[in-house]
Amino acid sequence: MKKFSLILTTLLTFCFISSSFSQEAKKYENPEWYTFTYVDYHPGMMGEARDIIDNYFKKASAQAGTPVPVMEVSLAAGEYDMLVVWKMQEGVESLNWQTSPSQVEWRKAMDEIAGGTEEAQKIMEKYRKCVRASSSNMGRKL
Template sequence: MRKTLMIAAAFAMPLTAAPALADNHMEAEAPKQANLDWYEINYTRYHAGKVGEARQMQEVFKEISVKVGLELPMIFHMNSGEWHTMLARKMPGGIAQMGWESNPNGRKWWAGLVEHTGSEEAANEYWQKYQSLIADQKEEVGHIDR
């Protein structure tokens, strides 16, 4: 029995270092980020007859983005399928941005909406109006290789 345990221990000892060796733990160079651009992709379907009003509001949203110095998202007006709009917004913080408690660009944009509408209350009303036009939404995250 004792001999069996000693043999098992002799085989198991090298395995304890396997995880460190598997990820090149011994290399001196720091890990490298992949050369990717990450995007939030939003799909939106509006209530019947509300697409035109929603697109007018999107124009205001674009003006605000430009005014506060944000990169404009790519906005696709869909001609087929179940969605009316597909919006691709670059994630400047990369995939790590998903862990942010609050997005600094979102705060910057909201401040622009408050300025545009004249008050926090008016901005909330404007945003709720836009939200009332939406029948369904979904969001995905993807990347492109640079």
């Protein structure tokens, strides 16, 4: 029985190794990549944060023609209050930008909506003060 088990193990190992060497490289066809940002707000600050998002950030995106989240979820349990899902328009290629053209356009629109660069900076700082913690991840749609 031990000899049979050893032969079977050897045979299966050989089949597994040989099949892994015979595989061909294959890229995903039209992959869709998304970023997921989890946000935890300081107690009582989510309303103020949502006001800033609705009155400034979303308006800047609309004016600049930049992407908006494909989904925003108010979380009912766990350590985070909100999940924001963004489609990565250029896929993982978008990770190669230090500052993307859409970020530049969005910031111009934000400055205009806020009434100037300094005012926009103050609004963004006010939003950051609402955030206790955040975490981001990315994934490919199956």
